[in-house]
Amino acid sequence: MTPTSPERRRKLTLSEAFRIFLRQPSPWIIATLFVGALIARVAVGDWQLTDALVPLIMLALFPVVEWIIHVTVLHWRPRHLGRFTIDSLLARKHREHHTRPGDIPLIFIPWQTFLWLIPALVAIALLVFPRPAMGLTFLLILGVLGLNYEWTHYLIHTDYQPTGRIYKAVRRNHRLHHFKNEHYWFTVTSSGTADRILHTYPDPGETPNSPTAKALHSAA
Known part of the structure; x- marks a missing residue:
């Protein structure tokens, strides 16, 4: 008797993926920042036309900022200074995420990072912008961008199959970064605009x- 072939594993649905997403700490931390910024922004008022520039500029710059952070912070090569090693x-x-790209906790921003990151962002909002209201708008949009980043990055690393053309391109590019060549395709939430500008968007076939790719900075 011919043995029955094993049943193909069922693909993750979007609702199932979202339930797993909600069990991770970083989305809740970012959502708390967003809600806090929203409440403070409404309470402060002081609505001006210049506030509309903040989301426009942030949305335009985010792909490049994302690229810079990925290249300089996440792909940081450990440096040695005497007996000390500089490595965040x-x-x-x-690096662990590249080794085990399907390990869900490693997909998300480590919660410990927010212990210094959120105070730093609040300080920027209060000290850099000309009006507190504009700084709160900055935090508000940053919360939206942060949640979108965590959701998109997480979904890329699941077996959920996208249907939209843009998300298919986003998923394809990031998976090329992980499974083909880690020196290219650094954007995560966009379809490669910053990679094209910064010359890290080659033809995959070439x-x-x-x-x-799964062992960053190790010897080939």
Whole structure:
């Protein structure tokens, strides 16, 4: 008797993926920042036309900022200064993420990062912008961008199959970064605009497979 072939594993639905997403700490931390900024923004008032520039500029710059953070912070190569090693938690966790891209906790921003990141962002909002209201708008939009980043990055690393053309491109590019060559395709939430501008968007067919895509900075 011919053995029955194993049943193909069922694909994750979007609602199932969302329930898993809600069990992670970083979306809740970012959502708390968003809600707090929203309440404060409404309470402060002081609505002016210049507030509309904040989301427009942030949305325009975010792909490039995302690229810079990915290249310089997440792909940081450990440096040695005498007996000390300069290596951040974000960089260490990102190397682990490349080693085990399907490990769900490693997909998300480590919660410990927010212990310094949120105070730093609040200080920027209060000290850099000309009006507190504008700074609160900055925090508000940053919360939206942060939640979108965490959701998009998480969904890319699940087996959920996208249907939209843009999200298919986003997913394809990031998976090329992880499974083909870690030196290219650094954007996560966009379809590669910053990569094209910064010359890290090669033709996949002409790009060699990297032996260190799952072991960043190791010898080939």
